[in-house]
Amino acid sequence: MTARELISTVPILQPSDAGTKALRLMNEYHLTQLPMVVDNKYVALVEEDQIMDLEEPEQLLESLQYNGASRTAIQEGAHLFEALKLFHEFKLCALPVVTKENEYLGIITKDNLLAALAQYNGAKEAGGILALEMDPRDYSLSEIARIAESNDVILLSVNTITDPSGKLEVLLKTNRQELHSLVATYERFNYTIKYIYSEEQEEDLVKKNYDLLMNYISM
Incomplete structure:
Protein backbone atom coordinates (compact mmCIF):
# COMPACT_ATOMS: atom_id res chain seq x y z
CA MET A 1 0.00 0.00 0.00
CA GLN A 119 -5.26 -4.65 7.57
CA TYR A 120 -1.63 -5.65 7.08
CA ASN A 121 -1.37 -7.27 10.50
CA GLY A 122 -4.63 -9.17 10.31
CA ALA A 123 -5.89 -7.30 13.37
CA LYS A 124 -9.42 -7.22 11.97
CA GLU A 125 -9.49 -10.97 11.42
CA ALA A 126 -10.67 -13.43 14.06
CA GLY A 127 -7.91 -15.59 15.44
CA GLY A 128 -5.50 -16.15 18.28
CA ILE A 129 -2.08 -14.60 18.86
CA LEU A 130 1.01 -16.55 19.79
CA ALA A 131 4.42 -15.07 20.70
CA LEU A 132 7.64 -17.07 20.46
CA GLU A 133 10.93 -16.03 22.07
CA MET A 134 14.33 -17.05 20.69
CA ASP A 135 17.86 -16.01 19.86
CA PRO A 136 17.97 -14.12 16.56
CA ARG A 137 20.27 -16.78 15.07
CA ASP A 138 17.56 -19.43 15.66
CA TYR A 139 14.89 -17.57 13.71
CA SER A 140 13.58 -19.46 10.69
CA LEU A 141 10.34 -18.20 9.23
CA SER A 142 10.08 -21.20 6.91
CA GLU A 143 10.19 -23.63 9.85
CA ILE A 144 7.75 -21.56 11.94
CA ALA A 145 5.32 -21.46 9.01
CA ARG A 146 5.78 -25.18 8.27
CA ILE A 147 4.92 -26.09 11.87
CA ALA A 148 1.80 -23.91 11.71
CA GLU A 149 0.72 -25.48 8.42
CA SER A 150 1.24 -28.98 9.86
CA ASN A 151 -1.38 -28.05 12.47
CA ASP A 152 -3.76 -26.69 9.84
CA VAL A 153 -3.14 -23.14 11.06
CA ILE A 154 -2.70 -20.18 8.71
CA LEU A 155 -0.38 -17.35 9.78
CA LEU A 156 -2.21 -14.14 8.92
CA SER A 157 0.79 -12.02 9.90
CA VAL A 158 4.27 -12.40 11.37
CA ASN A 159 6.02 -9.56 13.21
CA THR A 160 9.37 -9.50 14.98
CA ILE A 161 10.97 -7.25 17.57
CA THR A 162 14.28 -7.47 19.45
CA ASP A 163 13.99 -6.74 23.18
CA PRO A 164 16.69 -4.97 25.26
CA SER A 165 18.24 -8.33 26.23
CA GLY A 166 18.81 -9.18 22.57
CA LYS A 167 16.10 -11.83 22.43
CA LEU A 168 13.85 -11.93 19.39
CA GLU A 169 10.08 -11.95 19.92
CA VAL A 170 8.15 -13.42 17.00
CA LEU A 171 4.46 -12.48 17.08
CA LEU A 172 2.16 -14.76 15.12
CA LYS A 173 -1.43 -13.79 14.29
CA THR A 174 -3.32 -16.93 13.32
CA ASN A 175 -6.70 -17.81 11.85
CA ARG A 176 -7.54 -20.14 14.76
CA GLN A 177 -8.75 -19.40 18.28
CA GLU A 178 -7.79 -22.79 19.71
CA LEU A 179 -4.00 -22.94 19.76
CA HIS A 180 -3.22 -25.75 22.24
CA SER A 181 -2.07 -28.25 19.62
CA LEU A 182 0.03 -25.62 17.84
CA VAL A 183 1.66 -24.60 21.13
CA ALA A 184 2.43 -28.24 21.92
CA THR A 185 4.06 -28.70 18.52
CA TYR A 186 6.21 -25.59 18.86
CA GLU A 187 7.31 -26.75 22.32
CA ARG A 188 8.15 -30.16 20.87
CA PHE A 189 10.50 -28.36 18.47
CA ASN A 190 12.08 -26.56 21.47
CA TYR A 191 10.49 -23.17 20.85
CA THR A 192 9.86 -20.98 23.91
CA ILE A 193 6.29 -19.70 24.18
CA LYS A 194 6.31 -16.17 25.56
CA TYR A 195 2.54 -15.70 25.69
CA ILE A 196 -0.73 -16.67 24.06
CA TYR A 197 -3.87 -14.62 23.56
CA SER A 198 -7.20 -15.62 22.10
CA GLU A 199 -10.80 -14.45 22.35
CA GLU A 200 -11.57 -17.92 23.64
CA GLN A 201 -9.27 -17.35 26.61
CA GLU A 202 -10.86 -13.99 27.29
CA GLU A 203 -14.33 -15.56 27.27
CA ASP A 204 -13.12 -18.26 29.69
CA LEU A 205 -11.75 -15.58 32.03
CA VAL A 206 -15.04 -13.66 31.96
CA LYS A 207 -16.98 -16.86 32.72
CA LYS A 208 -14.60 -17.72 35.58
CA ASN A 209 -14.97 -14.26 37.13
CA TYR A 210 -18.75 -14.47 36.72
CA ASP A 211 -18.87 -17.86 38.47
CA LEU A 212 -16.74 -16.51 41.32
CA LEU A 213 -19.11 -13.55 41.70
CA MET A 214 -22.19 -15.83 41.75
CA ASN A 215 -20.57 -18.06 44.37
CA TYR A 216 -19.76 -15.02 46.50
CA ILE A 217 -23.34 -13.69 46.24
CA SER A 218 -24.81 -17.05 47.24
CA MET A 219 -22.65 -17.33 50.38
Whole structure:
Protein backbone atom coordinates (compact mmCIF):
# COMPACT_ATOMS: atom_id res chain seq x y z
CA MET A 1 0.00 0.00 0.00
CA THR A 2 1.49 3.33 -1.07
CA ALA A 3 1.31 6.75 0.53
CA ARG A 4 -0.99 8.01 -2.23
CA GLU A 5 -3.58 5.35 -1.33
CA LEU A 6 -3.76 6.66 2.27
CA ILE A 7 -4.46 10.29 1.44
CA SER A 8 -7.09 12.32 3.28
CA THR A 9 -8.32 15.70 2.15
CA VAL A 10 -8.08 18.49 4.70
CA PRO A 11 -7.91 22.28 4.35
CA ILE A 12 -4.54 23.78 3.48
CA LEU A 13 -3.01 26.92 4.94
CA GLN A 14 -1.32 29.82 3.21
CA PRO A 15 1.23 32.35 4.51
CA SER A 16 -1.44 35.05 4.36
CA ASP A 17 -3.74 33.17 6.78
CA ALA A 18 -4.02 34.34 10.37
CA GLY A 19 -3.10 32.14 13.31
CA THR A 20 -6.71 32.18 14.49
CA LYS A 21 -7.89 30.62 11.22
CA ALA A 22 -5.29 27.86 11.49
CA LEU A 23 -6.32 27.08 15.08
CA ARG A 24 -10.00 26.98 14.11
CA LEU A 25 -9.32 24.50 11.29
CA MET A 26 -7.10 22.35 13.50
CA ASN A 27 -9.84 22.18 16.10
CA GLU A 28 -12.47 21.38 13.48
CA TYR A 29 -10.44 18.52 11.97
CA HIS A 30 -8.97 17.29 15.29
CA LEU A 31 -5.38 17.83 14.13
CA THR A 32 -2.44 19.68 15.65
CA GLN A 33 -0.69 20.09 12.30
CA LEU A 34 -1.87 21.38 8.94
CA PRO A 35 0.05 21.77 5.67
CA MET A 36 1.01 25.14 4.26
CA VAL A 37 0.79 25.15 0.47
CA VAL A 38 1.74 27.90 -1.99
CA ASP A 39 0.90 27.60 -5.70
CA ASN A 40 0.19 23.90 -5.17
CA LYS A 41 3.71 23.39 -3.77
CA TYR A 42 4.16 22.02 -0.28
CA VAL A 43 5.97 24.44 2.06
CA ALA A 44 5.79 23.14 5.63
CA LEU A 45 3.65 21.71 8.41
CA VAL A 46 2.19 24.41 10.63
CA GLU A 47 2.18 23.33 14.28
CA GLU A 48 -0.46 24.28 16.83
CA ASP A 49 2.28 25.05 19.37
CA GLN A 50 3.92 27.49 16.94
CA ILE A 51 0.71 29.46 16.65
CA MET A 52 0.12 29.44 20.39
CA ASP A 53 3.57 30.99 20.81
CA LEU A 54 2.71 33.98 18.63
CA GLU A 55 2.47 37.28 20.43
CA GLU A 56 -0.88 37.93 18.79
CA PRO A 57 -3.12 35.12 17.50
CA GLU A 58 -4.10 37.33 14.55
CA GLN A 59 -0.51 37.35 13.27
CA LEU A 60 -0.08 35.94 9.79
CA LEU A 61 1.50 32.52 9.35
CA GLU A 62 4.21 34.04 7.16
CA SER A 63 5.86 35.23 10.38
CA LEU A 64 6.51 31.65 11.53
CA GLN A 65 9.92 30.00 11.25
CA TYR A 66 10.21 26.47 9.86
CA ASN A 67 13.00 23.98 10.47
CA GLY A 68 13.86 20.75 8.67
CA ALA A 69 11.46 18.62 10.72
CA SER A 70 8.50 20.85 9.91
CA ARG A 71 9.16 20.37 6.19
CA THR A 72 8.75 16.60 6.47
CA ALA A 73 6.81 14.97 3.64
CA ILE A 74 6.58 11.61 1.90
CA GLN A 75 6.70 10.74 -1.79
CA GLU A 76 3.42 9.48 -3.23
CA GLY A 77 4.90 6.10 -4.19
CA ALA A 78 6.49 5.35 -0.80
CA HIS A 79 5.30 2.34 1.20
CA LEU A 80 3.15 2.79 4.28
CA PHE A 81 5.98 1.44 6.46
CA GLU A 82 8.04 4.48 5.43
CA ALA A 83 5.10 6.65 6.52
CA LEU A 84 5.02 4.83 9.86
CA LYS A 85 8.73 5.51 10.33
CA LEU A 86 8.25 9.24 9.69
CA PHE A 87 5.23 9.47 12.01
CA HIS A 88 7.29 7.94 14.81
CA GLU A 89 10.52 9.83 14.11
CA PHE A 90 8.96 13.30 13.95
CA LYS A 91 5.98 12.75 16.31
CA LEU A 92 3.48 13.61 13.59
CA CYS A 93 -0.31 13.61 13.57
CA ALA A 94 -0.37 14.38 9.82
CA LEU A 95 2.09 13.61 7.03
CA PRO A 96 1.95 15.52 3.72
CA VAL A 97 2.13 13.47 0.51
CA VAL A 98 3.91 15.06 -2.45
CA THR A 99 5.06 14.27 -5.98
CA LYS A 100 8.69 14.24 -7.08
CA GLU A 101 8.17 17.88 -8.08
CA ASN A 102 6.97 18.67 -4.52
CA GLU A 103 3.38 19.19 -5.65
CA TYR A 104 1.03 18.77 -2.71
CA LEU A 105 -1.45 15.87 -3.00
CA GLY A 106 -2.95 15.57 0.49
CA ILE A 107 -2.06 14.23 3.93
CA ILE A 108 -1.96 10.93 5.74
CA THR A 109 -3.60 11.05 9.16
CA LYS A 110 -2.85 8.78 12.10
CA ASP A 111 -6.30 7.23 11.77
CA ASN A 112 -5.70 6.30 8.13
CA LEU A 113 -2.29 4.89 8.93
CA LEU A 114 -3.58 2.77 11.83
CA ALA A 115 -6.44 1.44 9.71
CA ALA A 116 -4.00 0.37 7.00
CA LEU A 117 -1.65 -1.26 9.51
CA ALA A 118 -4.57 -3.18 11.00
CA GLN A 119 -5.26 -4.65 7.57
CA TYR A 120 -1.63 -5.65 7.08
CA ASN A 121 -1.37 -7.27 10.50
CA GLY A 122 -4.63 -9.17 10.31
CA ALA A 123 -5.89 -7.30 13.37
CA LYS A 124 -9.42 -7.22 11.97
CA GLU A 125 -9.49 -10.97 11.42
CA ALA A 126 -10.67 -13.43 14.06
CA GLY A 127 -7.91 -15.59 15.44
CA GLY A 128 -5.50 -16.15 18.28
CA ILE A 129 -2.08 -14.60 18.86
CA LEU A 130 1.01 -16.55 19.79
CA ALA A 131 4.42 -15.07 20.70
CA LEU A 132 7.64 -17.07 20.46
CA GLU A 133 10.93 -16.03 22.07
CA MET A 134 14.33 -17.05 20.69
CA ASP A 135 17.86 -16.01 19.86
CA PRO A 136 17.97 -14.12 16.56
CA ARG A 137 20.27 -16.78 15.07
CA ASP A 138 17.56 -19.43 15.66
CA TYR A 139 14.89 -17.57 13.71
CA SER A 140 13.58 -19.46 10.69
CA LEU A 141 10.34 -18.20 9.23
CA SER A 142 10.08 -21.20 6.91
CA GLU A 143 10.19 -23.63 9.85
CA ILE A 144 7.75 -21.56 11.94
CA ALA A 145 5.32 -21.46 9.01
CA ARG A 146 5.78 -25.18 8.27
CA ILE A 147 4.92 -26.09 11.87
CA ALA A 148 1.80 -23.91 11.71
CA GLU A 149 0.72 -25.48 8.42
CA SER A 150 1.24 -28.98 9.86
CA ASN A 151 -1.38 -28.05 12.47
CA ASP A 152 -3.76 -26.69 9.84
CA VAL A 153 -3.14 -23.14 11.06
CA ILE A 154 -2.70 -20.18 8.71
CA LEU A 155 -0.38 -17.35 9.78
CA LEU A 156 -2.21 -14.14 8.92
CA SER A 157 0.79 -12.02 9.90
CA VAL A 158 4.27 -12.40 11.37
CA ASN A 159 6.02 -9.56 13.21
CA THR A 160 9.37 -9.50 14.98
CA ILE A 161 10.97 -7.25 17.57
CA THR A 162 14.28 -7.47 19.45
CA ASP A 163 13.99 -6.74 23.18
CA PRO A 164 16.69 -4.97 25.26
CA SER A 165 18.24 -8.33 26.23
CA GLY A 166 18.81 -9.18 22.57
CA LYS A 167 16.10 -11.83 22.43
CA LEU A 168 13.85 -11.93 19.39
CA GLU A 169 10.08 -11.95 19.92
CA VAL A 170 8.15 -13.42 17.00
CA LEU A 171 4.46 -12.48 17.08
CA LEU A 172 2.16 -14.76 15.12
CA LYS A 173 -1.43 -13.79 14.29
CA THR A 174 -3.32 -16.93 13.32
CA ASN A 175 -6.70 -17.81 11.85
CA ARG A 176 -7.54 -20.14 14.76
CA GLN A 177 -8.75 -19.40 18.28
CA GLU A 178 -7.79 -22.79 19.71
CA LEU A 179 -4.00 -22.94 19.76
CA HIS A 180 -3.22 -25.75 22.24
CA SER A 181 -2.07 -28.25 19.62
CA LEU A 182 0.03 -25.62 17.84
CA VAL A 183 1.66 -24.60 21.13
CA ALA A 184 2.43 -28.24 21.92
CA THR A 185 4.06 -28.70 18.52
CA TYR A 186 6.21 -25.59 18.86
CA GLU A 187 7.31 -26.75 22.32
CA ARG A 188 8.15 -30.16 20.87
CA PHE A 189 10.50 -28.36 18.47
CA ASN A 190 12.08 -26.56 21.47
CA TYR A 191 10.49 -23.17 20.85
CA THR A 192 9.86 -20.98 23.91
CA ILE A 193 6.29 -19.70 24.18
CA LYS A 194 6.31 -16.17 25.56
CA TYR A 195 2.54 -15.70 25.69
CA ILE A 196 -0.73 -16.67 24.06
CA TYR A 197 -3.87 -14.62 23.56
CA SER A 198 -7.20 -15.62 22.10
CA GLU A 199 -10.80 -14.45 22.35
CA GLU A 200 -11.57 -17.92 23.64
CA GLN A 201 -9.27 -17.35 26.61
CA GLU A 202 -10.86 -13.99 27.29
CA GLU A 203 -14.33 -15.56 27.27
CA ASP A 204 -13.12 -18.26 29.69
CA LEU A 205 -11.75 -15.58 32.03
CA VAL A 206 -15.04 -13.66 31.96
CA LYS A 207 -16.98 -16.86 32.72
CA LYS A 208 -14.60 -17.72 35.58
CA ASN A 209 -14.97 -14.26 37.13
CA TYR A 210 -18.75 -14.47 36.72
CA ASP A 211 -18.87 -17.86 38.47
CA LEU A 212 -16.74 -16.51 41.32
CA LEU A 213 -19.11 -13.55 41.70
CA MET A 214 -22.19 -15.83 41.75
CA ASN A 215 -20.57 -18.06 44.37
CA TYR A 216 -19.76 -15.02 46.50
CA ILE A 217 -23.34 -13.69 46.24
CA SER A 218 -24.81 -17.05 47.24
CA MET A 219 -22.65 -17.33 50.38
